[in-house]
Amino acid sequence: MMMITKALKCAVVCTVILFFSCDGEQQQTDKAKNDDKLPVTAIAIPVNDGWGYEIYVDNQPFIKQETIPAAEGFQTFKSREDALRIAKLVMAKMKEGKKFPAVTMEELQQAKIAMNSATSGILKQ
């Protein structure tokens, strides 16, 4: 039964692909200009009893997020949907270029990401 669950999780890993400019305004070299339209991909990944995400830039792994970012402790996302919601937020930040793809505790709350408050870091902030 465990095996089946795991296989199912892998099978339903959702792939989101966005093509966008990676902020060429500060790039100076010709090579960097060629990087302007790099494909950025996000997938949800099963981690322990929950979910994380991976973000690929030009098909190369860039962020491998196995816990909820910014939060203390090692909580995983409780659902694939939660993981992808934050992965999309990170990609949107990358699309904006100058705005950094770090996630804040406030953004996790706004996105209504389910967390165990005792280890979320919110109480400590």
Add this chain to the structure above:
Amino acid sequence: MLALAAVCIGVSCNKSSDSSSDEESGNWIKRSSFGGAQRTEAASFVIGDTAYVGTGYDGENRLKDFWLYNADGNTWQQRAVFRGTARNSAVGFSANGKGYIATGYDGVNKLKDVWRYDPSSNSWDQMNDFAGSARYDAAAFSIADKGYITTGYADLETGGSGNVKDCWQYNPGSDSWTEKNNFGGDKRNSAVVFVYQDKAYLCTGTASSTLNDFYAYDPSTDTWTEKRKIANISDESYDDDYSDIIRSNAVAFTLGDYAYISTGTNGSNTTKTWRYHFADDTWSRKTPFEGSSRGGAVAFVVKNRAFVTMGSSGSSYFDDIWEFNPDQTQNDDDN
């Protein structure tokens, strides 16, 4: 072992070679971009085989996000947000399996708070304040599970701000700071420090101008010993080529029996890269940094691999990460 012997022979043969061929010795390989903001003046530390980088300044805001770099997978993972005030020009060091970020600048005030990161719980705790005066652009290192902070641009007891050279030891067990002998050279900020065989080597940095003195610190005797100047000062020939080692806001790291200095600023930003030979207290040129010239980068070594990332040049802020392999020949194909 054979490879190491080959390298040593290569070095001794190179001693009289001209600088242009030396500058193809070593190779910079572009890896992933930083997972967080493009930023400068970040702080980093290494715990075990994992590097951590966080805080810094992106041109608009001081930052408090904090990231882990996995060298094997070449991926970043965001960790618990730094719980102190967002800051730049802080120092990072590790001791007893935990990481510390201390001092820095929040845009208004120099800082003296100290925060400990525990990788086993992915969490931050505030420790006792640094016992020296609040400062930024200090230098920090760790030896034998004690941390050290020295130099920097500080609030002065007499009022105002200035460069300092006091040196403090942090004991993680008692969470306490003890003053040690002052750094042996001039007061300064934005120096580099690197550690080899339980001694710390501190050079570069700036006061009213970039500085060419160089000292090694031995914690077991609490003494600073002067090394040869890092400029063409002597009548001997060993330093004839030492035209562009001095700088400030550079990075330094130790790999094997050598240390390396790269990037930084001396008038303008530089990519010049130099190797320090601990055995005979001499420097030789290596392949210049192959990314954009910059100051305020960070460097770290994990699993015997050296990485340089982030930094700024004028209004450009960087997030690219470069690995330096000193044993390869320079190659454009991996940039």
